[in-house]
Amino acid sequence: MKKIKLYCFIVISMSxxxxxxxxxxxxxxxxxxxxxxxxxxxGVGETPEFTSNFRSQWAGLEGGPEIQSFSxxxxxxxxxxxGFSIVNSSVFVLKEIDVTIDFSYKVPVTETLDLFLGIKxxxxxxxxxxxxxxxxxxxxxxxxNISEFNPNIGIGAYLRGDNFYVNVSAPAILKTxxxxxxxxxxxxxxxxxxxxxxAGYHFSLKNDMIFTPSVLTRMVSxxxxxxxxxxxxxxxxxxxxxxxxxxxxxxxxxxxxxxxxSVRAGYAYDSSITxxxxxxxxxxxxxxKFNLINSKKQSKITPVDELTDPILSNN
Numbered sequence: 001m002k003k004i005k006l007y008c009f010i011v012i013s014m015s016x017x018x019x020x021x022x023x024x025x026x027x028x029x030x031x032x033x034x035x036x037x038x039x040x041x042x043g044v045g046e047t048p049e050f051t052s053n054f055r056s057q058w059a060g061l062e063g064g065p066e067i068q069s070f071s072x073x074x075x076x077x078x079x080x081x082x083g084f085s086i087v088n089s090s091v092f093v094l095k096e097i098d099v100t101i102d103f104s105y106k107v108p109v110t111e112t113l114d115l116f117l118g119i120k121x122x123x124x125x126x127x128x129x130x131x132x133x134x135x136x137x138x139x140x141x142x143x144x145n146i147s148e149f150n151p152n153i154g155i156g157a158y159l160r161g162d163n164f165y166v167n168v169s170a171p172a173i174l175k176t177x178x179x180x181x182x183x184x185x186x187x188x189x190x191x192x193x194x195x196x197x198x199a200g201y202h203f204s205l206k207n208d209m210i211f212t213p214s215v216l217t218r219m220v221s222x223x224x225x226x227x228x229x230x231x232x233x234x235x236x237x238x239x240x241x242x243x244x245x246x247x248x249x250x251x252x253x254x255x256x257x258x259x260x261x262s263v264r265a266g267y268a269y270d271s272s273i274t275x276x277x278x279x280x281x282x283x284x285x286x287x288x289k290f291n292l293i294n295s296k297k298q299s300k301i302t303p304v305d306e307l308t309d310p311i312l313s314n315n
Contacts, residue, residue: 026226027055027067028244028252028268029287030216035071035102036085037196038156038169039118042102043073043081048292057270059281065091079106081116097126100154100171113161120154120171150174164201170194195219210234212242224248232256249274250283264289 027033033051035041050072058064066089073083083102090096100123107115129146156169172194200214211233218226226249232242237258244252250273256266270283 026218026228026246027053028228028246028254028270028283028285029053029256029266030228031200031214031230031232032256032266032287032289033069033071034158034167035073035083035118036069036087037171038158038167039083039100039102039120039154039171040104040116040156040158040167040169041073042083042104042118043075044104044106044116044158044160045073046075048072048074050290051287052289053285053287055283055285057283058276058279059284061280063092064280065089073102080104081106093130095128095130099123099126100152104158109159113159116158116160118156118158118169120152120156124149124151125172163204164199166199167197169196171196192221192223208236244268246270256287262291262293 027036030037033053036053051070053067053069055067056064057066067087068089069085069087071083071085073081075081081102081104083104085098085100085102087098088096089098100120102118102120104116104118107117109115126149127147131145152172152174154169154171154173156171157167159166170193196216196218198214198216200212203211203213205211211231213229213231215230216228225247227247228244229247230242230244232240232254234240239255239257241253241255244254246252250270252268252270254266254268256264258264266287266289268285270285271277272280272282
C-alpha cells in the first residue's frame with residue numbers, strides 16, 4: 001500500500017512538472033514584482049528598488065511547489081533602466097533556477113503618456129531533475145539524474161498614463177527542451193512561448209482612496225488560457241488590499257502596506273477551487289520591497305500598476 005501511494009504521488013508530481021514545464025510560475029502578487037515577467041519595468045522609477053518574493057503552493061503537502069525570487073531595478077538616466085531577476089522554483093524532484101538581466105528604454109509619447117520597451121538577455125534556465133529522490137528502488141526509470149542549462153531571451157512593453165496602464169510581454173521566446181527521454185528515462189518536457197497581456201485603470205475616490213481593477217492574461221500553446229481578474233483599494237498611499245480571481249483555479253485575498261519610507265511588504269493567500277483543495281492548505285505568498293530613497297522625497301504606495309516604480313517617485 002505504501003508503495004502504491006508513493007507511485008501515485010510520483011505520477012501526480014510528474015504530471016505537475018510536465019504542466020509546469022509548459023506554463024511558467026504564476027504569482028498572485030505579480031503587480032508588485034512585474035519585471036520578473038516583463039523587462040520593460042526594469043528601472044522605470046527614480047530610485048533603485050529591490051524585491052524579494054516567496055510563494056508556497058499546496059501547503060501541507062511535502063514536496064509541493066515552492067518559488068523564491070529576487071529582482072532589482074536601477075534607473076541609469078531619464079530614459080534607460082537596468083535590472084536583473086533570479087527565480088528559484090522547485091517541486092518534488094524538479095528544481096529550476098532562472099537568471100536574467102533586463103534592459104528598458106523609455107519613449108515619451110505625450111506629456112502624460114510614456115512607453116517603456118524592454119528586453120531580457122544574458123541569461124537562461126538551469127534545470128535539475130533529481131530522480132533518486134523519488135525513493136523508488138530497483139526501477140530504471142528513477143536512477144539517472146538530469147542537469148542542463150537552456151539560454152533564453154525575452155521582450156516586453158509597458159504603456160503608462162496618468163490613470164491607466166497596459167503591458168504585454170514574452171519573457172522566454174526560445175523554445176527549449178528541459179529534459180527528455182534518454183538512457184531509459186521516460187520523462188519529457190518543453191518550454192513553450194509564454195505571452196502575457198495586462199491592463200488596469202485607477203479610479204480616484206474620496207478621502208485619498210484609489211480603486212484599481214486590473215487583469216492579467218497568460219497564453220501558452222497547448223495549455224488552457226489563464227486569467228487573473230483583480231481589484232484593489234489604496235487608502236491614503238499607506239495601505240492597499242484587495243481580492244483576485246484566477247479563472248477556474250483560485251480565489252485570493254491580498255494586502256500590501258508601508259513599514260517605513262523605504263520598506264514595504266505584502267501577503268496573499270490563494271484558496272483553490274479545484275480538486276487540489278481537498279489535499280492542501282492553499283497557497284501562501286509573501287513579498288518584501290526595499291527602496292534606496294532620496295532624503296528629499298517621501299515614500300508612499302503607488303497604484304497597483306506602478307508598484308515596480310519606487311514609491312517615492314510619484315509625490
